[in-house]
Amino acid sequence: MKLCVIGGDGIGPEVVDAALAALLVLLPQLEVHHAEAGWQTFVKQGVALPQETLERARECGAVLFGAAGSPAYKVAGYRSPIVELRRSLACYANIRPTTSPMGSARAVDLVVVRENTEDLYIGEEASDGEVATALRRISRAASRRVGEVACALAASRPRRKLTIVHKANILPLSDGLFRDSVREVAAGYAGLEVEEVLVDTAAYRLAANPAAFDVLVAPNLYGDILSDLAAAFGGGLGVAPSLSVGEGCAIAEPVHGSAPDIAGRGIANPQAALSSVALLLDRVWQQPALARRLQAALADTLASGVRTPDLGGQSTSAEFTRALCARLQAS
Amino acid sequence: MKLCVIGGDGIGPEVVDAALAALLVLLPQLEVHHAEAGWQTFVKQGVALPQETLERARECGAVLFGAAGSPAYKVAGYRSPIVELRRSLACYANIRPTTSPMGSARAVDLVVVRENTEDLYIGEEASDGEVATALRRISRAASRRVGEVACALAASRPRRKLTIVHKANILPLSDGLFRDSVREVAAGYAGLEVEEVLVDTAAYRLAANPAAFDVLVAPNLYGDILSDLAAAFGGGLGVAPSLSVGEGCAIAEPVHGSAPDIAGRGIANPQAALSSVALLLDRVWQQPALARRLQAALADTLASGVRTPDLGGQSTSAEFTRALCARLQAS
Numbered sequence: 001m002k003l004c005v006i007g008g009d010g011i012g013p014e015v016v017d018a019a020l021a022a023l024l025v026l027l028p029q030l031e032v033h034h035a036e037a038g039w040q041t042f043v044k045q046g047v048a049l050p051q052e053t054l055e056r057a058r059e060c061g062a063v064l065f066g067a068a069g070s071p072a073y074k075v076a077g078y079r080s081p082i083v084e085l086r087r088s089l090a091c092y093a094n095i096r097p098t099t100s101p102m103g104s105a106r107a108v109d110l111v112v113v114r115e116n117t118e119d120l121y122i123g124e125e126a127s128d129g130e131v132a133t134a135l136r137r138i139s140r141a142a143s144r145r146v147g148e149v150a151c152a153l154a155a156s157r158p159r160r161k162l163t164i165v166h167k168a169n170i171l172p173l174s175d176g177l178f179r180d181s182v183r184e185v186a187a188g189y190a191g192l193e194v195e196e197v198l199v200d201t202a203a204y205r206l207a208a209n210p211a212a213f214d215v216l217v218a219p220n221l222y223g224d225i226l227s228d229l230a231a232a233f234g235g236g237l238g239v240a241p242s243l244s245v246g247e248g249c250a251i252a253e254p255v256h257g258s259a260p261d262i263a264g265r266g267i268a269n270p271q272a273a274l275s276s277v278a279l280l281l282d283r284v285w286q287q288p289a290l291a292r293r294l295q296a297a298l299a300d301t302l303a304s305g306v307r308t309p310d311l312g313g314q315s316t317s318a319e320f321t322r323a324l325c326a327r328l329q330a331s
Numbered sequence: 332m333k334l335c336v337i338g339g340d341g342i343g344p345e346v347v348d349a350a351l352a353a354l355l356v357l358l359p360q361l362e363v364h365h366a367e368a369g370w371q372t373f374v375k376q377g378v379a380l381p382q383e384t385l386e387r388a389r390e391c392g393a394v395l396f397g398a399a400g401s402p403a404y405k406v407a408g409y410r411s412p413i414v415e416l417r418r419s420l421a422c423y424a425n426i427r428p429t430t431s432p433m434g435s436a437r438a439v440d441l442v443v444v445r446e447n448t449e450d451l452y453i454g455e456e457a458s459d460g461e462v463a464t465a466l467r468r469i470s471r472a473a474s475r476r477v478g479e480v481a482c483a484l485a486a487s488r489p490r491r492k493l494t495i496v497h498k499a500n501i502l503p504l505s506d507g508l509f510r511d512s513v514r515e516v517a518a519g520y521a522g523l524e525v526e527e528v529l530v531d532t533a534a535y536r537l538a539a540n541p542a543a544f545d546v547l548v549a550p551n552l553y554g555d556i557l558s559d560l561a562a563a564f565g566g567g568l569g570v571a572p573s574l575s576v577g578e579g580c581a582i583a584e585p586v587h588g589s590a591p592d593i594a595g596r597g598i599a600n601p602q603a604a605l606s607s608v609a610l611l612l613d614r615v616w617q618q619p620a621l622a623r624r625l626q627a628a629l630a631d632t633l634a635s636g637v638r639t640p641d642l643g644g645q646s647t648s649a650e651f652t653r654a655l656c657a658r659l660q661a662s
């Protein structure tokens with residue numbers, strides 16, 4: 001088994017190091033390759049996602065990505081390396097689960113499946129300084145393939161419910177195509193409950209009653225927004241994991257960003273990276289028992305009071321990781 | 332004073348009738364003109380927003396709009412009449428307040444100011460059945476004018492805080508232009524606290540801690556999504572009001588849709604329409620005392636237990652409206 005580790009910027013390297021330490025307890029024989037990407041890489045090399053990194057990622061078939069910083073303003077030649085990576089590796093479906101923390105009032109257990117390769121993320125913008133345009137692209141093929149991932153996931157869960165998110169009342173051609181393509185795919189799955197909800201209503205319902213949702217499937221940008229929203233019911237953005245899957249490659253990646261304000265202070269919470277690795281173990285490497293061991297060790301470590309400052313604790317990232325690895329070793 | 336009343340589809344006519352009855356108690360001399368728009372109008376006349384309606388609206392300078400139904404699929408020639416109306420009347424800023432109901436745990440008091448004329452709402456789509464595209468348009472002029480409304484509003488409120496919502500890390504030209512245009516405008520307002528937040532993070536923070544926000548300003552689609560999200564903390568989508576303002580015309584309009592499932596049953600909750608009318612009284616007709624009287628009567632009626640079924644009550648829309656008007660008369 002091979003893993004390409006890309007720390008990136010800010011707290012990215014800190015959280016992937018922690019996740020990697022835990023992973024190596026579970027899979028000592030894992031072949032690890034480190035590679036570079038991000039804003040720092042762009043500053044040094046003039047490219048945010050070097051060709052070498054892309055090749056290394058392809059070779060490994062699995063990537064652990066930390067976070068990439070973004071410049072606040074348009075920088076010629078700079079494009080988000082994570083968006084490039086998702087598209088270049090054809091990791092077309094981004095799986096973003098939200099489960100309410102133990103003891104919370106609402107039993108939220110949902111997954112946002114986000115299209116990962118098109119929509120407004122294609123980077124086709126123009127501006128004359130007074131008027132700017134951006135192109136949105138939705139294709140049947142990309143909608144169908146993310147629909148397949150979402151339907152298969154929904155079919156494997158107890159509630160078997162799929163919510164298709166769109167805004168076809170305003171975008172009948174593009175969001176209509178997304179909706180119809182997913183509906184076609186869903187028709188092939190017997191026993192699936194399929195509903196469709198406008199993106200604005202979906203945001204409302206997620207905020208008002210997140211427990212009503214099972215699997216949501218959405219175009220790229222709506223999926224971005226709704227998965228962050230949902231994270232509010234899963235212990236926060238700081239602990240939200242994600243896994244991008246597609247044609248033979250996968251990317252495990254925390255949903256949080258590079259958090260430059262706390263970078264380098266040794267206090268970043270590696271939980272999101274760890275949970276992303278658990279998704280990778282479970283869904284890509286077909287090691288559900290190891291994934292469960294990792295999740296149990298994570299829950300036990302937190303329950304024992306070892307927590308980083310963002311969760312009100314006193315532990316550094318290193319202390320947290322040591323405690324976690326000790327539990328893993330003992331489990 | 333003149334008002335153009337457009338009931339539209341579904342429960343639209345029911346809720347505007349109720350709001351109008353209350354308004355006529357406060358302003359018996361109001362000159363009321365009825366006009367048509369919506370899906371039913373399209374079915375009958377081949378156009379969803381007839382020229383005559385537009386002229387009537389312009390003449391009156393103020394519109395009370397109920398709701399418009401949308402076909403589920405692309406219908407040649409059909410365009411959302413409310414979107415057309417906002418743009419044709421140059422009602423460029425959509426003001427959507429959310430205030431937590433009395434007695435709720437969180438003291439939410441925020442306003443989403445939504446750009447109302449461009450973004451993906453310009454209706455420029457194309458499709459060959461396999462690939463669809465939609466054009467997004469952001470202009471400096473439209474961003475500045477909605478920025479003015481948002482800054483003036485923020486400056487008039489105790490917290491004086493403005494949150495600019497964008498996704499300039501992915502859309503540096505279009506969302507960058509929005510962000511920069513609003514920032515330029517905000518620089519002209521002394522004492523304003525200005526922050527910027529990516530739309531995904533904004534959705535997360537709104538869900539996690541809505542009380543932290545004061546005034547948010549956003550491009551059209553983000554504003555659509557975030558205002559619905561915020562409504563979850565203001566008693567629900569069914570009671571969320573809005574007011575669109577711009578160049579000499581205003582539209583009061585509940586945020587909810589045409590609710591075909593309950594249309595014609597006499598049980599629609601007119602609260603959102605009533606609160607939208609209160610915004611019109613306050614901000615457009617400069618009648619803050621009358622707006623307060625309406626709001627007080629609304630609160631008292633609800634507190635007295637007269638409620639429509641969506642709020643767990645037993646009253647019909649007509650009973651609710653009668654009780655409200657009686658209170659208004661007595662106030």
Ligand SMILES: CC(C)[C@H](C(=O)O)[C@@H](O)C(=O)O
Nearest residue numbers: 080082083224255500501531
């Ligand atoms: C950092 C950014 C490019 C990214 C996105 O928009 O996809 C992030 O918000 C995410 O959700 O992974």
Ligand SMILES: CC(C)[C@H](C(=O)O)[C@@H](O)C(=O)O
Nearest residue numbers: 169170200411413414555586
């Ligand atoms: C009905 C629809 C066209 C409308 C919009 O998207 O603007 C609605 O969602 C709203 O928020 O007023």
